[in-house]
Amino acid sequence: MSRDTEDGTVGKALAVLDQVAAFGHPVRFGEILSKSAYPKPTLYRFVQTLTNQGMLSYDPDRQTYAPGVRLVRLAHAAWAQSTLAPVARPYLDALSADVGETVHLAQLDNAQVLYLDKRNAVQPVQMYSQAGKVGPAYCTGVGKVMLAFTPEPQLDRIIAQQSFHAFTPETLTTPDALMEELDNIVARGYGFDREEHEPGIICIAVPILTEKGRPLGGLSVTSTTARQSLDKLEKLAPMLQQTARDIAYDAAHWHIKDED
Amino acid sequence: MSRDTEDGTVGKALAVLDQVAAFGHPVRFGEILSKSAYPKPTLYRFVQTLTNQGMLSYDPDRQTYAPGVRLVRLAHAAWAQSTLAPVARPYLDALSADVGETVHLAQLDNAQVLYLDKRNAVQPVQMYSQAGKVGPAYCTGVGKVMLAFTPEPQLDRIIAQQSFHAFTPETLTTPDALMEELDNIVARGYGFDREEHEPGIICIAVPILTEKGRPLGGLSVTSTTARQSLDKLEKLAPMLQQTARDIAYDAAHWHIKDED
DNA sequence: AAACTTAGTTTCACATGTTGGAACTAAAAT
DNA sequence: ATTTTAGTTCCAACATGTGAAACTAAGTTT
Numbered sequence: 001m002s003r004d005t006e007d008g009t010v011g012k013a014l015a016v017l018d019q020v021a022a023f024g025h026p027v028r029f030g031e032i033l034s035k036s037a038y039p040k041p042t043l044y045r046f047v048q049t050l051t052n053q054g055m056l057s058y059d060p061d062r063q064t065y066a067p068g069v070r071l072v073r074l075a076h077a078a079w080a081q082s083t084l085a086p087v088a089r090p091y092l093d094a095l096s097a098d099v100g101e102t103v104h105l106a107q108l109d110n111a112q113v114l115y116l117d118k119r120n121a122v123q124p125v126q127m128y129s130q131a132g133k134v135g136p137a138y139c140t141g142v143g144k145v146m147l148a149f150t151p152e153p154q155l156d157r158i159i160a161q162q163s164f165h166a167f168t169p170e171t172l173t174t175p176d177a178l179m180e181e182l183d184n185i186v187a188r189g190y191g192f193d194r195e196e197h198e199p200g201i202i203c204i205a206v207p208i209l210t211e212k213g214r215p216l217g218g219l220s221v222t223s224t225t226a227r228q229s230l231d232k233l234e235k236l237a238p239m240l241q242q243t244a245r246d247i248a249y250d251a252a253h254w255h256i257k258d259e260d
Numbered sequence: 261m262s263r264d265t266e267d268g269t270v271g272k273a274l275a276v277l278d279q280v281a282a283f284g285h286p287v288r289f290g291e292i293l294s295k296s297a298y299p300k301p302t303l304y305r306f307v308q309t310l311t312n313q314g315m316l317s318y319d320p321d322r323q324t325y326a327p328g329v330r331l332v333r334l335a336h337a338a339w340a341q342s343t344l345a346p347v348a349r350p351y352l353d354a355l356s357a358d359v360g361e362t363v364h365l366a367q368l369d370n371a372q373v374l375y376l377d378k379r380n381a382v383q384p385v386q387m388y389s390q391a392g393k394v395g396p397a398y399c400t401g402v403g404k405v406m407l408a409f410t411p412e413p414q415l416d417r418i419i420a421q422q423s424f425h426a427f428t429p430e431t432l433t434t435p436d437a438l439m440e441e442l443d444n445i446v447a448r449g450y451g452f453d454r455e456e457h458e459p460g461i462i463c464i465a466v467p468i469l470t471e472k473g474r475p476l477g478g479l480s481v482t483s484t485t486a487r488q489s490l491d492k493l494e495k496l497a498p499m500l501q502q503t504a505r506d507i508a509y510d511a512a513h514w515h516i517k518d519e520d
Numbered sequence: 521a522a523a524c525t526t527a528g529t530t531t532c533a534c535a536t537g538t539t540g541g542a543a544c545t546a547a548a549a550t
Numbered sequence: 551a552t553t554t555t556a557g558t559t560c561c562a563a564c565a566t567g568t569g570a571a572a573c574t575a576a577g578t579t580t
Contacts, residue, residue: 007309007312007313008269008309008566008567009268009269009270009537009538009566009567010269010270010273010306010309010310010313011309011312011313013270014313014315017334018334021333021334021337021338022337024337024340024341025341026341028556028557029556029557030555030556030557033556038539038540039539039540039541040540040556040557040558041539041540041541041542041558041559041560042538042539042540044557044558044559045538045539046270049267049268049270049271050270052267052271053267053270053271053274054369054370055274057338057342059343061470063556063557066337066338066341066342067334067335067337067338067341068338069338069342069367069369069374069376070369070370071331071334071335071337071338072335072338072339072342072369072374072376072391072392073281073369073374073392073394074277074278074281074327074331074335074392075327075331075332075334075335075336075338075392076335076391076392076393077281077282077284077326077327077331077392078281078317078326078327078328078329078331078332078335079332079392080284081284081285081286081326081327082317082326082329082332083319107329109314109329109330109332109333110314110330114329114332114333116329116332131332131336132332132333132334132335132336132337132339133333133336134333210321268537268538269537269538269566269567272567288527288528289527289528290526290527290528293527298568298569299568299569299570300527300528300529300569301529301530301531301568301569301570301571302567302568302569304528304529304530305567305568323527323528
């Protein structure tokens with residue numbers, strides 16, 4: 001259904017856009033060129049086109065390119081119309097107030113985890129800095145619960161794209177180890193992050209599933225080993241599962257419009 | 261420099277993306293078709309391509325398309341790398357704490373005002389619901405101050421694209437009236453929204469200018485006629501101007517990277 | 521249940537837009 | 551003044567996008 005293969009000029013242009021975004025800072029044409037497979041004039045035309053379109057912005061003083069503001073406008077629409085994000089918002093508020101720990105709402109984007117929303121107990125919400133962030137699927141709580149409920153054909157494709165980089169000593173670094181973990185998650189109905197991505201950071205996560213059992217997204221409560229234990233987090237499982245069911249129900253029956 | 265003319269296949273595809281986003285809710289193929297100038301198969305291919313690329317997401321149950329999550333990821337990069345938004349954040353926090361009214365950071369996107377960030381005195385920050393929102397340039401405080409400092413050739417193009425719709429009795433509805441207002445703003449160094457966009461809503465706005473006087477963005481403090489008067493808001497002008505200068509300075513000298 | 525309507529998808533000859541080697545210009549570096 | 555590097559334009563060869571027409575699937579009417 002979804003191709004990683006670039007289709008057509010549009011796909012190539014968007015791949016260039018991703019490239020630029022991946023740098024994480026404004027870049028000069030030459031820098032993009034050095035990381036790109038395209039010949040100079042071809043890449044140049046892509047960059048021009050994207051710039052004309054407002055998908056890239058060009059700083060004439062520094063002669064650098066960065067992802068353009070048009071994306072911010074489009075993303076607002078994407079967020080507001082996404083099945084999950086607007087519906088889940090009040091539930092995140094409630095959860096956050098209840099548990100007093102960091103709460104995440106995420107979704108699979110290709111083979112990565114994409115964070116759609118966040119509540120942090122300590123400081124007030126700072127969404128843009130977090131929503132839109134991506135992380136690995138194979139070593140985060142939300143990532144694994146979503147994978148666990150992803151059917152075979154897709155799952156294989158996604159697993160093939162994981163880096164299996166060992167962020168910590170606890171990281172699962174082989175497809176086999178991950179598959180076993182996914183089986184456990186399905187059996188249990190929820191999953192953990194046991195310091196697999198960052199030392200000292202643990203989490204419990206539940207999937208948000210459609211009626212047909214397809215994973216829409218994931219919900220997690222994150223804490224530190226200093227403050228919580230996995231056992232204590234596990235006590236939240238029933239409540240999280242109920243919240244996930246509520247969100248799934250609302251997502252299936254509502255549809256919110258973009259408003260002030 | 262920037263074209264509204266569609267260049268190539270990429271431009272056309274992105275125009276389709278805008279179309280879909282403009283609906284404000286998930287749409288079926290036929291709905292897009294009815295608003296599009298393209299013949300059925302052509303549009304169909306665009307929609308397919310965009311869907312494959314993750315720029316549109318397709319809901320198989322409802323058979324609807326909506327802007328895709330890939331945009332959220334890209335927008336995160338755009339926001340984090342934008343010259344203004346990350347730099348301005350702490351200043352907005354401070355301003356908001358100081359004045360206790362709604363504070364906006366905006367930028368020009370094509371001929372529209374695009375809100376990049378917001379602080380609301382009442383409830384904690386809810387950025388995604390606001391950042392990315394667009395508004396008219398000719399009848400908002402931030403819009404007018406940015407236009408006021410936009411040089412002739414561009415300004416004409418932008419003004420030609422304004423609708424001059426009369427949102428309220430106070431709305432400036434002719435290019436001439438707007439030009440006169442812009443002159444006043446340049447002379448004064450700041451501008452107002454005198455209930456021109458929404459009845460009862462007033463604001464004071466200042467431009468954020470580069471060393472060369474090019475407008476990077478705008479900063480505004482919004483209130484209601486019930487709580488504030490224009491005279492009282494005007495007292496904030498010096499402080500806002502100083503903040504704008506500070507932001508401009510930081511924007512020119514810093515460059516922040518994407519971090520946690 | 522057959523006939524009709526509407527929404528979505530596939531096909532294919534044609535032409536338009538994309539490609540990239542080569543050649544050019546602008547600006548630094550030597 | 552000369553060389554090097556970065557950015558830009560040209561254009562012939564060719565790959566890709568185009569859209570009328572034809573088709574399938576689903577829903578509606580008689």
